[in-house]
Amino acid sequence: MQAHEIMITQVHKVKESDSVRTVIEKFTDYRISGLPVVNDRNEVVAFVTDGDIMRYIGKHEDRVIDTFYFAMVIKGDDEGFEEREQRLLALNVMEIAKKKVIKVSWNEELEDIAALLGKKQIKKVPVERNGVLVGIISRGDVIRHSFKSLL
Numbered sequence: 001m002q003a004h005e006i007m008i009t010q011v012h013k014v015k016e017s018d019s020v021r022t023v024i025e026k027f028t029d030y031r032i033s034g035l036p037v038v039n040d041r042n043e044v045v046a047f048v049t050d051g052d053i054m055r056y057i058g059k060h061e062d063r064v065i066d067t068f069y070f071a072m073v074i075k076g077d078d079e080g081f082e083e084r085e086q087r088l089l090a091l092n093v094m095e096i097a098k099k100k101v102i103k104v105s106w107n108e109e110l111e112d113i114a115a116l117l118g119k120k121q122i123k124k125v126p127v128e129r130n131g132v133l134v135g136i137i138s139r140g141d142v143i144r145h146s147f148k149s150l151l
Helices: 020-030 050-057 080-091 110-120 139-147
Strands: 034-038 044-051 063-066 073-075 124-129 132-138
Touching: 020 034, 020 050, 020 080, 034 110, 044 050, 044 124, 050 080, 110 124, 110 139, 132 139
Parallel strands: none
Antiparallel strands: 034 044, 063 073, 124 132
16 A cells, blocks of 8 residues: 555645644644645645744753863753743744654555654654645554554
């Protein structure tokens, strides 16, 4: 079985020019936890998840990052949770989204998709054909299609 046989074709997505407010509205409206970010040609340029939101609004404490050549102190913020929320809503999605996107081709085999989702510990993956977003596959989609004939 290939990706195009199990993928969801009505993909919720955001444009690279959208704000994080739009992302959170879609997360809430559609009860989803991740969205592909596309450009004007419907090419996937990033992916934003609920984890990206959590990392931004979570409390930041002082921590030291030690590298071979220098040590850098990242200062915690005195800003409150509500202030971080408000600042986050106004940001452009590309400021928090991951630009290194794991994607699959529309003819990728189901067992390869399952292995990828498991190995990379991701919940869903965009599906492309000729470099354009055509669908999305989640872990749930893989499980439903893999075991439907056995249950």
